[in-house]
Amino acid sequence: MYFYFYDTFLTGKKYTAAISNIETRLIHLGLQGRIEHCSLLKNADELILDGIKKGAKNIVAVGNDVTFYQVLKTVVEYDVTIGFIPVGRRSNFARALGIPMNEAACDVLSKRVIEKIDLGKINGEYFFSALRMESKDVSLECDGQYKVRLGENCRELAVCNMGSFAEGRDVRAEDVHNLKDGLLEAVIYHRSGWSWMSRFRRHEATRRDGVTVLPVRRLRISAKDKSARVIADGQRILKTPALVEVVPKKLRIIVGKDRMF
Secondary structure, three states, rough: EEEEEEEEEHHHHHHHHHHEEEEEHHHHOOOOEEEEEEEEOOOOOHHHHHHHHHOEEEEEEEHHHHHHHHHHHHHOOOOOEEEEEEOOOOOHHHHHHOOOOOOHHHHHHOOOEEEEEEEEEEOOOEEEOOOEEOOOOOEEEEEEOOOEEEOEEEEEEEOOOOOOOOOOOOOOOHOOOOOOOEEEEEEEEEEEOOOOEEEOEEOOOOOEEEEEEEOOOOOEEEEEOOOOOOEEOOOEEOOOOOEEEEEEEEEEEOOOOOOOO
């Protein structure tokens, strides 16, 4: 059974034609299912969980990257498969997953190529894309094996599962990390003139264009300011100290042939 979760913004007149085309294509492909529209009067989590309670095994986010993330964080602990129909002009998540925009995404649902992908976890809460924080006076303990202190010459830290994408431009293949390798990547953005050791015991730090990348499975982040902000997936704000870890093959997701991982 398919459950389609429509985001609030899709009620706008500018999306009427796109939604009509999507629903026509779904009927043609035999992918009809229950549709629920999020609104100010309907709680998104309750709508999605009610669908699962009533037997839905395929939860499809219809909307944008925020919609996809809403569905993901709601269903992550349930035995379901996630699909995505991105509506509009751009979706970095869809592009990375190989899913075309609007009604063309219905064909990806129909082909049902399913991947089991990793998720990240920070202080018990899941994240899909990346964590970001200013890295001044931050210390990292990597896999319980070595520690790294980030000082004045480090401007930002990202901990990536899928990747940390710049706003306002399309995601590129080099932006996307491997979602099936059982690893996260601590990405340290440093200022010019910074030099650093390239190896830490068994792990090698990859250095390129002012960036150092450390593959990790488990990371403890502490800061001189004990409650420094960490932004998860560009939306949630958490605080240090933080325990970050990878959860391998946690999520089943329908992907396209042009996926970037």
